[in-house]
Amino acid sequence: MTTPNLDLDPLDGYQPLATHHCVTGSMRHIYLFHAHDISEDMLLGVGGGVGYIYWAQKGALPTMGGRRIDKVRGFEPVTAARTGVQVEAHRTTSAAKAERTLLEQLDAGQPVMLQVDMGFLPYFDFGGEEYHFGGHVVVAWGYDAANHTVLIADRDSELHPVPMAALAAARGSTHKPFPPKNCWWTWDFSQKRAPTGDEVRQAIHEQAHDMLHPPISNIGVAGIRKAAQMVLTWPRTMDPDRLRLALFNAYIFIDAVGGTGGGTFRYMFSRFLREGAAFTGGDRLLAVADDFQHIADQWQAVAAWFLNTSERSDAASVLPEVVRPLEDIADLEQAAWTRLEAITADAERVTQHS
Template identity: 35%
Template structure:
């Protein structure tokens, strides 16, 4: 018995990390296993994780606001910036998918999985999200043993049947039974050397979005759409508070990931004394506070059906588009 779990295929020494976002949580487990200790904001920032998307279509019940890059892009970015070997497996075969997980586990290595959280036993809120990421560290005849965010319980378990369904699900943001492992080089590049490329990659993408739904243009578009949100739904008392909850609580670290990016920039300032970096940090600290205000106003609008809260939120969103654009312009000059 290892770590309270009996059976084969259990990696020793894995523990919950108390992190808030799913992909950075899984990466934290895999990185720690290969001897790399980084804070959650540093993992998020080096992975150029912060972004923005306003996503809406006729097929959707209600618009979605996203504050990070698409699923798994953060992992690929982090591997590139740190020189990690990222081994990714994808397959349409459930049998091959299980072999792809068992092999590294039996060799004593935790594995990252991308799956649909809807099917996981320990999720109390059943919503399809195909971009969820966990670290798997063991299994026995009936259960898989995972590390998820602090909000979801940290070290958790789910039945092998539920895990298979979660990995096989198809739809928005899903991947074909994706699993991945990380190998670190004998010596990592210094954080100081990697901070600037990671920040500039993020800033360039944010400042030069290919369509109006993304980056600073996406925030401006959201400001124009938000006042119509009461007309956009037949159930404002449910849809608007849920949108606010997704911004603040659904693994974002608060303020639609802006808290994480603010803290990343603050940590960078300990390694690098730079005026542009300090400006970016100051502006993202302001942005984080304002995103939390926007979420509160959206929730109030849903609870009261009073559009004045959405008008206030729209005004703040116009400010946020400007603040984040200025922040990224400063950071692009590092």
């Protein structure tokens, strides 16, 4: 990330943070502004944010993602409810309304969490390649009306002045599969609290259940196994340049550079389990945390393979090399999630309103 030097100060209450994931990192910015100190790992885990999906949509590069999102409630509302917070997402087709509302909130002294397409943010360097991902999330911390500039916090600890026109393009992007739709969030921290042990157990159980019993074969451990086979089919529908871009994209979805915290979120999940053990009194979680640390290491090895292969002219011929490592990871995840499902089996009987 590169940033020009401009004299633009953030709102009072800003704290520089180096974060792992764009959503949880942005939420941590907002939480700390409201004096609610919940770790980024806890935000990810208690919101049920870890899973797996392989998804190939026409016109878009294949997705190999390590996130899970509650299809009914959504990640942010679940995380908020389990930490005593209320949150509401807002969307509009009007760029003018999106900008007006943003500036009004900043004028009121409130930082604003925004969904954007990172491909339009000038501080990212994609090596000359056109790259779009509309599921990126940042926080606006101030603006300069005279210079038409908004001050943006991303995953690094610096603040980035972004021209309002570029931010409007990022917020209004139509690139698939995650167009931002000018989304922003508002918050109520008046009832803030730490998550309960029952809520931590429930979150772990939900993630384990979806990994082991997915509704379709693209999701969960089955999705990892599917990815291992589908990678072999990429050359049938992609020319060499498109194939190399798909391989690089797979690397981005696994590695920390893509906002996963490394190991497709498994390092963050391992730390969440360690922290969660203190909430639940469940020392058995510590052993599974070690398992996920090891699993994350294996994912990182696969990420390195995808990156190296994306730079090869004969990429199509070596794709079979990644099948066994992905299948081995699937076996490791099957065992680890099965342990978590058993440890948290009583969570199925816990009545939750989160």
